């Protein structure tokens with residue numbers, strides 16, 4: 001993953017360096033096709049999001065906001081153009097690498113929480129950590145163990161040696177990783193005010209609590225950027241304000257960028273930049289236009 005690029009189009013100033021830009025797209029186009037039916041949504045979109053920057057995306061219903069967010073998050077492939085996540089060109093990655101990059105560099109918060117119903121709040125928030133990184137395979141065990149005395153012994157003894165001497169070490173490490181994940185998830189759930197609801201399943205949480213758990217889950221891997229698709233759209237006004245403020249505070253504290261689709265101009269005004277998707281084009285609005 002070495003495809004680092006500077007993407008300055010659509011950025012607030014040309015001074016940004018490659019490392020400042022966490023998410024960008026260029027020439028992005030999407031047309032949905034099913035048989036002979038083609039639905040062009042947008043074409044030639046440019047966007048650059050800096051580290052720590054917050055960006056709102058406004059637009060009428062059907063303008064393509066969710067489609068854009070899906071493409072930026074690598075959940076769908078564009079018809080044309082490129083998306084770069086932390087300098088990595090998404091189209092150049094295999095599905096597996098794209099999945100790993102997505103899990104480690106991006107967080108997602110949707111209008112509906114998408115928590116797994118059979119897991120507790122704590123387990124739901126822990127999951128992205130446990131799913132991150134490359135799974136350990138036998139080859140990795142050998143590579144990682146080969147510099148240590150146990151690893152040398154394992155190589156000399158062959159596979160049986162690996163299993164008898166090395167496996168317990170990695171099982172122990174896995175256990176400590178699970179404990180670290182649990183601690184990170186617990187502390188994030190506390191910071192979203194759910195310290196007393198760790199063992200509640202989604203069905204045992206209120207709508208606002210579920211959405212706060214979803215925010216904690218999105219941030220648990222310390223992503224470079226959180227993508228929010230109307231994250232407060234399904235909540236009453238007061239709860240929506242609480243969840244929105246929480247997202248802003250957490251993003252600020254962790255230095256995470258935020259790209260948020262919203263219909264609410266009052267919320268949009270609170271973000272650093274406001275873009276509008278209109279008739280297939282993405283345009284930055286001035287303060288007086290928002």
Ligand SMILES: Nc1ncnc2c1ncn2[C@@H]1O[C@H](COP(=O)(O)OP(=O)(O)OP(=O)(O)O)[C@@H](O)[C@H]1O
Pocket residue numbers: 032033039041059060061062063064065066067068
């Ligand atoms: N899978 C699909 N197949 C065909 N057309 C689609 C598909 N998904 C979305 N569209 C169309 O693409 C256009 C953009 O949809 P999208 O959901 O991105 O809009 P949106 O701006 O997020 O709308 P809303 O604010 O109502 O959620 C719409 O006209 C929609 O009908």
